[in-house]
Amino acid sequence: MDEVLRLAAALGLVGSLAGIGVTARFAVRRLVSRHRGARIDDLAERLGLPAGTPSIIYVWSERCAQCVQLQEPALARLAKERGIYVRKLHPREAPEVVRRFSILTVPSTIVVDRERRVRAVNLGFADAEALAAQLA
Numbered sequence: 001m002d003e004v005l006r007l008a009a010a011l012g013l014v015g016s017l018a019g020i021g022v023t024a025r026f027a028v029r030r031l032v033s034r035h036r037g038a039r040i041d042d043l044a045e046r047l048g049l050p051a052g053t054p055s056i057i058y059v060w061s062e063r064c065a066q067c068v069q070l071q072e073p074a075l076a077r078l079a080k081e082r083g084i085y086v087r088k089l090h091p092r093e094a095p096e097v098v099r100r101f102s103i104l105t106v107p108s109t110i111v112v113d114r115e116r117r118v119r120a121v122n123l124g125f126a127d128a129e130a131l132a133a134q135l136a
Helices: 002-033 041-047 065-082 094-100 128-135
Strands: 055-061 084-089 106-111 119-122
Touching: 041 094, 055 065, 055 094, 065 084, 065 119, 106 128, 119 128
Parallel strands: 055 084
Antiparallel strands: 055 106, 106 119
């Protein structure tokens, strides 16, 4: 009987944690999707994003292994193959970007089209194909 109660308690805990995870993921998606389509002319000027050129604002940290080993090569490939401008920012360098786009982790990327509209905000690693698709 004790084993049945323990199993029921464990299953209840797992179910609760799964529910919290789904809720948190949904909340983060809503948070970052609210920026889609927004013009960022003011920020683009301050960050030196070239007018008429698709850009990616890349938030990184020197202690982030994914940043150095995965995200930077993907961004370098996009810059070379598609002429996309990449603006690399440390969170301490631009706290207004972190606040404005609810950046919760590094690497993060903010994909900006030619008209300086936000196409996507990616929290965590985004490969070159995903980033290119977000600009298409």
